[in-house]
Amino acid sequence: MKSIAAIANKTLLKAMHDKFFIGVILFFLVVLPSLPVVLYGDGTTEGHLKLYISYSMHFVIFFLSLLTIFMGCASINEELEKKQMFTVITKPVHRWQVVCGHWLGVTLISGLLLIAAGSINYAGVLYILSQHKDTITEEEKTVIEENLLTARAVVTPEQPDTRELIEKELKNYRKEHPDEDIDYDQVVKQIKQNLFYSMYCVPQRHEKLFKFTGLNKVTADTLNIRFKYYSSSKPGDATITARWIFGDPEKVYPVRLLSEKTPEVYHTIKIPASVIDTEGNLSIKFINYDEEYLTVIFPEQNGIEVMYRTHTFTINFLKGYLLIFFQLIVLSALGVMFSSFLSFPVAVIMTLFVYAIGSQAVSVLQILGSVSDSSFTLIELRKEEPLTFFTVAQKILGAFIRLFPQFDKINPVSYLTDGRAIDSKLIAWGLGVLVLLKGACILALGSIIFQKKEIAKVII
Amino acid sequence: MSQPDNAVIRTKDLTKIFKDFWGRPRVKAVDNLTLEITKGEVFGLLGPNGSGKSTTLKMLLGLLFPTGGKIAILGKPVSNVAIKQRIGFLPEESYLYGYLTAQETLEFYGKLFDIPAKERKKRTDKLLDMVGLGRVGQRPVREFSKGMTRRLGLAQALINDPDLIFLDEPTSGLDPIGTRQIKDLIIELKNNGKTILLCSHLLADVEDVCDRIAILYGGKIKVCGKVGDLLKKHDALYVNLPQLKQSTIDAIKKIISDSENNAKITVEHPTDRLENFFLKIVQQAVDDKEETSGADVIRQDKSSAQSKADKPADPQINKEIIKKLLNKKD
Numbered sequence: 001m002k003s004i005a006a007i008a009n010k011t012l013l014k015a016m017h018d019k020f021f022i023g024v025i026l027f028f029l030v031v032l033p034s035l036p037v038v039l040y041g042d043g044t045t046e047g048h049l050k051l052y053i054s055y056s057m058h059f060v061i062f063f064l065s066l067l068t069i070f071m072g073c074a075s076i077n078e079e080l081e082k083k084q085m086f087t088v089i090t091k092p093v094h095r096w097q098v099v100c101g102h103w104l105g106v107t108l109i110s111g112l113l114l115i116a117a118g119s120i121n122y123a124g125v126l127y128i129l130s131q132h133k134d135t136i137t138e139e140e141k142t143v144i145e146e147n148l149l150t151a152r153a154v155v156t157p158e159q160p161d162t163r164e165l166i167e168k169e170l171k172n173y174r175k176e177h178p179d180e181d182i183d184y185d186q187v188v189k190q191i192k193q194n195l196f197y198s199m200y201c202v203p204q205r206h207e208k209l210f211k212f213t214g215l216n217k218v219t220a221d222t223l224n225i226r227f228k229y230y231s232s233s234k235p236g237d238a239t240i241t242a243r244w245i246f247g248d249p250e251k252v253y254p255v256r257l258l259s260e261k262t263p264e265v266y267h268t269i270k271i272p273a274s275v276i277d278t279e280g281n282l283s284i285k286f287i288n289y290d291e292e293y294l295t296v297i298f299p300e301q302n303g304i305e306v307m308y309r310t311h312t313f314t315i316n317f318l319k320g321y322l323l324i325f326f327q328l329i330v331l332s333a334l335g336v337m338f339s340s341f342l343s344f345p346v347a348v349i350m351t352l353f354v355y356a357i358g359s360q361a362v363s364v365l366q367i368l369g370s371v372s373d374s375s376f377t378l379i380e381l382r383k384e385e386p387l388t389f390f391t392v393a394q395k396i397l398g399a400f401i402r403l404f405p406q407f408d409k410i411n412p413v414s415y416l417t418d419g420r421a422i423d424s425k426l427i428a429w430g431l432g433v434l435v436l437l438k439g440a441c442i443l444a445l446g447s448i449i450f451q452k453k454e455i456a457k458v459i460i
Numbered sequence: 461m462s463q464p465d466n467a468v469i470r471t472k473d474l475t476k477i478f479k480d481f482w483g484r485p486r487v488k489a490v491d492n493l494t495l496e497i498t499k500g501e502v503f504g505l506l507g508p509n510g511s512g513k514s515t516t517l518k519m520l521l522g523l524l525f526p527t528g529g530k531i532a533i534l535g536k537p538v539s540n541v542a543i544k545q546r547i548g549f550l551p552e553e554s555y556l557y558g559y560l561t562a563q564e565t566l567e568f569y570g571k572l573f574d575i576p577a578k579e580r581k582k583r584t585d586k587l588l589d590m591v592g593l594g595r596v597g598q599r600p601v602r603e604f605s606k607g608m609t610r611r612l613g614l615a616q617a618l619i620n621d622p623d624l625i626f627l628d629e630p631t632s633g634l635d636p637i638g639t640r641q642i643k644d645l646i647i648e649l650k651n652n653g654k655t656i657l658l659c660s661h662l663l664a665d666v667e668d669v670c671d672r673i674a675i676l677y678g679g680k681i682k683v684c685g686k687v688g689d690l691l692k693k694h695d696a697l698y699v700n701l702p703q704l705k706q707s708t709i710d711a712i713k714k715i716i717s718d719s720e721n722n723a724k725i726t727v728e729h730p731t732d733r734l735e736n737f738f739l740k741i742v743q744q745a746v747d748d749k750e751e752t753s754g755a756d757v758i759r760q761d762k763s764s765a766q767s768k769a770d771k772p773a774d775p776q777i778n779k780e781i782i783k784k785l786l787n788k789k790d
């Protein structure tokens with residue numbers, strides 16, 4: 001352990017004596033505090049804050065990621081080129097300890113810089129608030145407190161397994177029409193349509209029940225119900241009248257409301273948390289009460305969600321920075337791993353390549369269809385697909401991308417700009433899968449490569 | 461490997477072939493080298509530039525992997541990390557960290573040996589004093605002169621009080637006093653029972669400190685044995701005397717020439733002797749048209765200046781000069 005610490009410590013000393021590095025850090029530490037002044041947004045406090053948080057965090061993530069990559073990629077190979085490794089390897093040090101030492105050193109520097117950046121970033125938020133102190137209205141203040149400077153958990157209603165439903169319907173259809181030559185696609189299309197209609201469409205005087213579960217841990221007094229719907233035709237008075245019943249009347253004292261809201265935009269209704277029953281369930285009944293003959297259509301996803309405050313913005317902010325740190329940990333492991341057998345420029349290119357793919361991994365996997373998606377339009381039935389070259393290639397590509405660290409999954413920016421809580425599951429995933437599994441694998445790979453390396457050989 | 465206690469270093473048919481990018485053999489740097497170095501010995505590895513000395517050392521230390529053959533260091537394979545606890549190494553150049561101070565450098569290496577903090581501090585100070593860097597301990601190494609770096613490199617090699625020490629040209633870049641000090645140090649280490657493997661071009665130094673030497677040419681051992689045995693000339697006598705007055709020398713000369721029937725007498729410093737021997741061995745290899753991937757130490761043409769015959773270290777040396785130097789009768 002001592003040798004790992006010694007090598008890490010040496011990396012720190014090296015950085016402190018590197019003029020270029022110090023210059024870059026100074027630049028960073030000058031630009032970051034100036035962001036709250038430079039970025040102004042639309043002039044409102046909320047706009048200013050949102051723009052600042054989003055921009056400065058993107059900047060911090062990008063800048064520190066690059067810096068970490070550069071530091072990692074200039075670690076082992078530099079000592080090999082300068083042959084300083086000769087005197088290290090001939091000491092009682094395992095090669096994996098050398099790899100880990102360099103990784104730890106780079107990670108420590110990144111971590112320290114991240115702490116500095118986070119502090120400046122947080123001070124920037126406070127600074128912006130103080131700037132607007134005199135002009136801000138009470139209303140604006142509550143909006144910010146409830147939507148931005150908070151950490152809200154978001155719960156979406158229970159969704160039946162639509163794929164299963166479709167398959168069941170199809171089976172029924174086959175049973176009922178055993179002799180017919182089924183036009184497979186046509187029938188599925190019809191079933192999908194019916195199902196969609198029954199699940200998401202609410203005609204006049206009809207009702208729809210949304211069920212939310214797992215709300216046992218709500219400590220907040222109020223819940224925000226956020227929803228958006230569409231209308232089958234444009235309502236004459238621009239709004240749709242609806243009745244809401246929050247809570248199962250058999251279990252809790254429900255809250256009844258009448259709303260007149262425009263379609264196609266998000267609205268929020270605030271209700272007391274007492275409508276949640278003792279098992280943590282909440283049912284919300286929506287009744288289309290409009291005078292006009294039109295159908296309300298909820299979008300498939302995010303049509304309605306329950307939001308409640310779980311912790312403060314500060315804690316969420318800290319969690320966000322912890323997620324960034326996870327990313328830096330993995331990037332420094334990648335850089336050091338590549339530096340164990342590649343020259344600096346090549347190692348940088350390789351690490352950037354992994355970084356780029358990792359930053360898009362979730363979206364790419366979604367496009368490849370290997371992530372289950374409850375969206376109707378994307379559902380394909382589990383029929384025996386013939387293995388074509390394309391599907392095989394798709395599977396291989398999907399598996400390949402799964403090997404990459406999925407950095408976009410732990411990107412905290414949208415959480416903080418939307419006031420959404422970063423839940424512990426995500427932190428646990430980041431720590432478990434990204435850091436402890438993939439990070440460790442990367443370091444192990446680096447150690448194995450370095451073990452096979454002839455130290456005194458000229459690096460190509 | 462029957463007596464691991466006695467043989468500190470043992471190699472068998474050690475071979476290193478450097479390959480090019482495509483894996484084609486390019487340079488045979490070490491060729492079937494079989495060597496045994498026993499405990500408490502100071503062993504000198506000599507040879508012209510590129511004869512494979514450093515490559516041999518690097519293989520013994522695990523910095524290069526042999527193409528063939530076997531190595532046992534302190535009775536264990538090179539890959540054994542634990543034996544490094546008892547090894548010290550000074551590479552051909554002291555590749556140190558420019559951004560660390562001399563003190564931090566030794567601290568760093570001390571930590572790699574897991575030496576406790578107190579002990580580390582003590583040894584650091586002691587070693588810095590010993591190599592004459594006591595007063596510049598706080599200065600960054602990048603400001604050091606070549607000799608100062610060399611001294612720090614040596615201190616680094618001794619931080620763990622090693623039993624087996626590899627020194628690759630320890631005196632290169634050192635001033636005469638430093639050279640002297642290092643020689644004294646080597647002898648002192650030897651007296652403390654340490655084993656030392658040493659590469660050097662300064663034959664005088666090698667002759668002073670080494671018990672045994674091997675001369676490499678083209679990666680092969682040309683000759684190996686006790687310095688005294690190798691250099692013993694049975695047709696001549698060697699009298700070791702302090703510096704004498706010229707009149708005394710003349711008197712001695714006279715006595716000898718009178719009583720020994722005009723015997724030929726030369727008065728010279730003992731340092732010249734290994735030099736001659738070394739040149740003879742290398743010349744032999746050149747004459748035999750042996751292959752080497754190293755530098756051409758001895759030019760094959762005879763046209764170059766002969767007037768510099770009294771300067772054996774001159775790279776322009778040629779066969780004639782060597783013959784003169786060796787007093788060959790033919």
Ligand SMILES: Nc1ncnc2c1ncn2[C@@H]1O[C@H](COP(=O)(O)OP(=O)(O)OP(=O)(O)O)[C@@H](O)[C@H]1O
Nearest residue numbers: 457458478489508509510511512513514515753754
């Ligand atoms: N990393 C390497 N790659 C390719 N060839 C090498 C490498 N290291 C050494 N050589 C070759 O191996 C041969 C022996 O080199 P080595 O450094 O062992 O010589 P040496 O005896 O230490 O010479 P010197 O007296 O100059 O230090 C030389 O021909 C050299 O070019």
Ligand SMILES: [Mg+2]
Nearest residue numbers: 513514552628
């Ligand atoms: Mg050498």
